[in-house]
Amino acid sequence: MILPLQRQNSGKSGNLAAIQRLNKTPELNPPYNPSMAHKSPTYNLLTADRLIDAKGGPPIQNGAVLTRDSEILAVGSAYEIRAPEGASVTNHHYPGATILPGMVDCHTHNNGFGDGRNGQDLAALPDEILTLQSASNARRSLFSGVTTIRENGPKNMTMFRLRDAINEGLTIGPRMILCGRPVSIIGGHMGYFGGEVTGIDECRAFTRQLIKEGADYIKITATGGSTPSSFPLRPAFNLDELKAVTDEAHKFGKLTATHSTSTKGVINSLDANVDMIIHCVYKEPDDTDNFRVDVAERIGEQGAYVNPTLHVGRSKIWSLTQKNRAFGITEQESIELDTAKRELETRLDQNRRMIEMGVKVITGSDSSWGDYQLGNTVYETELLVHAGYSHMQGVLSVTKWASEALGVNDIVGTLEPGKQADILVVDGDPSKNVNDLWNVTDVFFKGENLDRGSEESLSAVRQTPEEINLGSHHSHGGHK
Amino acid sequence: MSDGNPQFTILKAARLVDGNGGPVAEQAAILLEGDTIRQIGTKETVQAPEGASATEIDYGDATILPGLVDCHVHLIGIGDGRAGDDLVTLPDEVLTVQAAQNVRKHLYSGVTTVRDCGAKNRTTFLLREAVEMDIVASPRLILAGRPIAIIGGHLSYFGTTATGPTECRAAVRQLIKEGADFIKVTATGGSTRTSHPSRPSFNIDEFSAITDEAHKFGKHVCAHCTSSGGMENALEAGIDTMIHGVHRDFNGNDSYRPDISERIAEQGVFVNPTLGQGLARIRQLEDNPDLVLETEDIDVMRSGSEVRMDHVARMRDAGVVMVAGSDSAWANYPMGDFQTEIEAHVMAGMSNMEAIVSATRDSAVSCRVDDIVGTLEVGKQADVLVVDGDPTRDIADLRNVHDVFLAGSKIDRHNLV
Ligand SMILES: [Zn+2]
Ligand SMILES: [Zn+2]
Numbered sequence: 001m002i003l004p005l006q007r008q009n010s011g012k013s014g015n016l017a018a019i020q021r022l023n024k025t026p027e028l029n030p031p032y033n034p035s036m037a038h039k040s041p042t043y044n045l046l047t048a049d050r051l052i053d054a055k056g057g058p059p060i061q062n063g064a065v066l067t068r069d070s071e072i073l074a075v076g077s078a079y080e081i082r083a084p085e086g087a088s089v090t091n092h093h094y095p096g097a098t099i100l101p102g103m104v105d106c107h108t109h110n111n112g113f114g115d116g117r118n119g120q121d122l123a124a125l126p127d128e129i130l131t132l133q134s135a136s137n138a139r140r141s142l143f144s145g146v147t148t149i150r151e152n153g154p155k156n157m158t159m160f161r162l163r164d165a166i167n168e169g170l171t172i173g174p175r176m177i178l179c180g181r182p183v184s185i186i187g188g189h190m191g192y193f194g195g196e197v198t199g200i201d202e203c204r205a206f207t208r209q210l211i212k213e214g215a216d217y218i219k220i221t222a223t224g225g226s227t228p229s230s231f232p233l234r235p236a237f238n239l240d241e242l243k244a245v246t247d248e249a250h251k252f253g254k255l256t257a258t259h260s261t262s263t264k265g266v267i268n269s270l271d272a273n274v275d276m277i278i279h280c281v282y283k284e285p286d287d288t289d290n291f292r293v294d295v296a297e298r299i300g301e302q303g304a305y306v307n308p309t310l311h312v313g314r315s316k317i318w319s320l321t322q323k324n325r326a327f328g329i330t331e332q333e334s335i336e337l338d339t340a341k342r343e344l345e346t347r348l349d350q351n352r353r354m355i356e357m358g359v360k361v362i363t364g365s366d367s368s369w370g371d372y373q374l375g376n377t378v379y380e381t382e383l384l385v386h387a388g389y390s391h392m393q394g395v396l397s398v399t400k401w402a403s404e405a406l407g408v409n410d411i412v413g414t415l416e417p418g419k420q421a422d423i424l425v426v427d428g429d430p431s432k433n434v435n436d437l438w439n440v441t442d443v444f445f446k447g448e449n450l451d452r453g454s455e456e457s458l459s460a461v462r463q464t465p466e467e468i469n470l471g472s473h474h475s476h477g478g479h480k
Numbered sequence: 481m482s483d484g485n486p487q488f489t490i491l492k493a494a495r496l497v498d499g500n501g502g503p504v505a506e507q508a509a510i511l512l513e514g515d516t517i518r519q520i521g522t523k524e525t526v527q528a529p530e531g532a533s534a535t536e537i538d539y540g541d542a543t544i545l546p547g548l549v550d551c552h553v554h555l556i557g558i559g560d561g562r563a564g565d566d567l568v569t570l571p572d573e574v575l576t577v578q579a580a581q582n583v584r585k586h587l588y589s590g591v592t593t594v595r596d597c598g599a600k601n602r603t604t605f606l607l608r609e610a611v612e613m614d615i616v617a618s619p620r621l622i623l624a625g626r627p628i629a630i631i632g633g634h635l636s637y638f639g640t641t642a643t644g645p646t647e648c649r650a651a652v653r654q655l656i657k658e659g660a661d662f663i664k665v666t667a668t669g670g671s672t673r674t675s676h677p678s679r680p681s682f683n684i685d686e687f688s689a690i691t692d693e694a695h696k697f698g699k700h701v702c703a704h705c706t707s708s709g710g711m712e713n714a715l716e717a718g719i720d721t722m723i724h725g726v727h728r729d730f731n732g733n734d735s736y737r738p739d740i741s742e743r744i745a746e747q748g749v750f751v752n753p754t755l756g757q758g759l760a761r762i763r764q765l766e767d768n769p770d771l772v773l774e775t776e777d778i779d780v781m782r783s784g785s786e787v788r789m790d791h792v793a794r795m796r797d798a799g800v801v802m803v804a805g806s807d808s809a810w811a812n813y814p815m816g817d818f819q820t821e822i823e824a825h826v827m828a829g830m831s832n833m834e835a836i837v838s839a840t841r842d843s844a845v846s847c848r849v850d851d852i853v854g855t856l857e858v859g860k861q862a863d864v865l866v867v868d869g870d871p872t873r874d875i876a877d878l879r880n881v882h883d884v885f886l887a888g889s890k891i892d893r894h895n896l897v
Contacts, residue, residue: 126602126606126609127572127573128572128573128576128602128603128606128607128610129576129606129609129610129613129615131573131574131576131577132576132577132580132607132610132615132616133610133615135577135580136615136616136897139896139897140897143896143897157571157573158573161571161573161574161577162573162577164570164571164573164574165573165574165577165578168558168570168574168578170558170574170577170578170581171577171581451896452896453894453895453896453897454892454894454895454896456892456895457892457894457895457896457897458897460897461897
């Protein structure tokens with residue numbers, strides 16, 4: 001049994017603190033309109049019924065945030081916040097709405113389509129096409145209110161190239177924290193994206209190569225996954241190889257994250273001091289589910305973050321259900337549907353227990369993978385609420401806590417003076433109903449009120465939900 | 481489009497211009513069935529078939545026209561003044577992202593068909609794949625892929641150079657294998673730093689090898705010509721569209737050659753004079769004199785533009801058919817503004833109606849797609865532009881885009897995803 005973690009301190013413990021000492025947040029994509037820098041400052045004053053600063057306290061009633069160019073200048077009550085004397089300020093009043101930080105999605109696959117196609121077919125597409133899809137996905141997530149993403153597995157240089165295009169001012173997208181390509185064993189999960197290595201020297205060399213190309217963190221597949229030549233229930237790298245990657249990454253101040261779909265992979269990741277465990281599935285090599293309290297405790301003790309990716313499984317349930325209704329499904333698909341439902345229940349239960357233990361579980365959509373499309377991050381947050389978070393904790397899991405997990409909490413994740421003006425305005429009150437995060441009214445990115453285009457085009461981004469019955473055990477456990 | 485029942489749409493407006501150059505139809509209407517034009521007539525006569533229902537839009541004081549056909553674009557261009565030599569240093573993925581933004585801008589501005597006259601490596605072919613996969617919204621694409629250049633020649637940095645008839649033939653075959661719809665040749669140098677704009681590039685035997693090989697496979701040939709020597713070679717080799725068509729001697733001096741114009745007319749070669757490129761820059765500098773570069777003199781640019789317009793007027797008098805092609809987003813001319821090129825045609829002496837025809841029917845004929853687009857005629861594809869006002873009276877009304885239909889589908893011009 002471990003005590004709930006003090007989240008406020010979590011960023012200052014373990015190797016994360018060391019990393020933050022070593023390395024200030026990397027300069028993510030600079031403003032896409034560099035000419036802004038030369039003009040006289042632009043002020044925006046946003047007021048709404050309430051403001052969630054995401055520092056952990058209750059919403060501020062009649063809240064306001066004042067921005068200057070790309071930065072937040074002041075946050076507080078609408079009665080107190082005033083623009084400087086003589087400054088030309090644009091006022092934005094949002095009755096019935098909530099102002100909160102732009103969302104941080106710690107797990108995207110921008111190359112993907114979310115149309116059910118598998119990774120190996122995706123990787124067979126030319127890099128230029130994947131870059132175009134990534135550009136479209138980047139706009140999709142930005143317009144949905146996600147202002148920072150961490151990309152978890154693109155092919156070759158595609159995401160670096162998208163970042164180049166954004167830096168050239170050719171297109172727009174959220175702040176992007178990139179891995180380049182995932183580090184994989186030969187035949188391992190996502191090896192098709194171009195990062196297969198063997199032995200500690202190759203592991204080190206490849207980590208250096210990725211950092212040279214511009215990687216902001218290192219993504220490793222610690223177990224197999226959906227890749228046919230891989231073994232999801234078995235570890236991929238040996239421990240010495242895994243450690244070589246994490247040591248090398250940490251040396252340069254880069255965080256690490258491992259895809260782990262079985263318990264042994266989670267344990268190896270912990271042994272190698274990984275900073276984030278993705279999926280975090282408790283499964284034995286024979287596919288039996290077995291929640292390991294001891295392993296969960298260790299995750300908590302080491303201060304590693306868990307990104308459980310629950311909705312990607314539910315999206316498969318939805319798409320098979322929809323297909324069944326429209327055209328019927330095969331016997332094989334019917335078995336897959338039952339398995340997916342059972343697994344989702346199991347995973348919700350495992351995450352409920354981790355949340356109760358105070359493990360740092362955060363939102364990372366894993367879209368566009370499987371049937372889950374970018375621009376729909378809120379579905380993942382909703383499932384974390386289903387797994388035991390309060391609605392407010394759900395909001396924190398996709399803002400403050402996610403920014404801490406990515407080491408960018410000095411610039412985004414909360415509304416505080418000096419941070420970047422990445423601001424979301426939604427109708428309703430997501431601290432009471434996390435689904436109000438869907439009701440986006442405006443997205444400010446780096447202080448600019450984005451033109452998100454037609455309502456019609458925005459509503460087409462949202463995927464259609466299906467009613468499915470899941471056991472409900474709202475415990476509202478976990479830390480504050 | 482729709483696999484169920486046919487979708488009927490009736491568009492009505494005060495005026496309809498069919499692109500053939502005849503009188504404007506008043507109180508007109510057009511019936512679209514799926515992706516095809518089914519009927520054109522008056523508001524009273526045009527009706528959906530018995531028993532079928534149709535979506536009806538009355539645009540009031542507006543003009544219905546064919547979707548515009550821009551016969552000369554560079555989709556990977558940025559239009560921010562950077563030289564092609566610098567543009568190509570960007571990675572192919574970045575250029576493809578730019579091309580995707582450009583096609584969207586052009587489509588939203590009323591252009592439903594473009595002919596791309598040269599891009600780096602496989603970028604435009606891959607863009608087309610992305611359009612077919614529904615990742616990108618785009619006008620119809622007619623692609624050259626890479627232009628064929630001599631070593632060091634204009635646009636050679638895009639990736640295809642050839643020397644001698646055999647390599648020229650091989651280059652044509654390679655491009656056609658990759659999906660080229662036509663062949664672009666740089667018959668003279670141009671802005672490319674290692675090239676010589678007043679001199680011809682390919683020799684006649686090489687040039688003829690290119691046109692023969694292209695024509696053998698039913699592909700047409702467009703040649704960039706910024707001097708009279710290049711034009712003569714291009715005519716000798718039997719090209720189909722002359723780009724720029726600059727009357728200039730070996731030393732770079734303006735010198736109108738009536739004999740060349742006569743030959744162009746005789747051979748039925750189209751000329752795409754690219755007057756909008758200069759006009760766009762002059763207008764930018766007039767609006768914002770701070771932008772004038774050290775290398776630029778607006779008076780020199782104005783007189784240069786006048787000489788070109790005068791030559792174009794004389795070529796037209798000689799019977800040459802001019803087709804509108806913006807050459808954007810080359811140099812300082814961003815995409816989404818084909819209207820400037822059309823306005824330049826009016827400034828060069830065309831009537832508004834003639835300029836519209838040069839940007840619809842004639843442009844489509846030069847691109848060899850007039851069997852499906854370019855005019856509003858029953859049986860053709862439903863590529864339709866609706867603008868408020870009357871561009872036959874004020875050509876600037878072409879900018880008042882109200883709606884764009886591509887293959888019968890109304891484009892959401894505010895979709896930024
Ligand atoms: Zn993933
Ligand atoms: Zn050109």
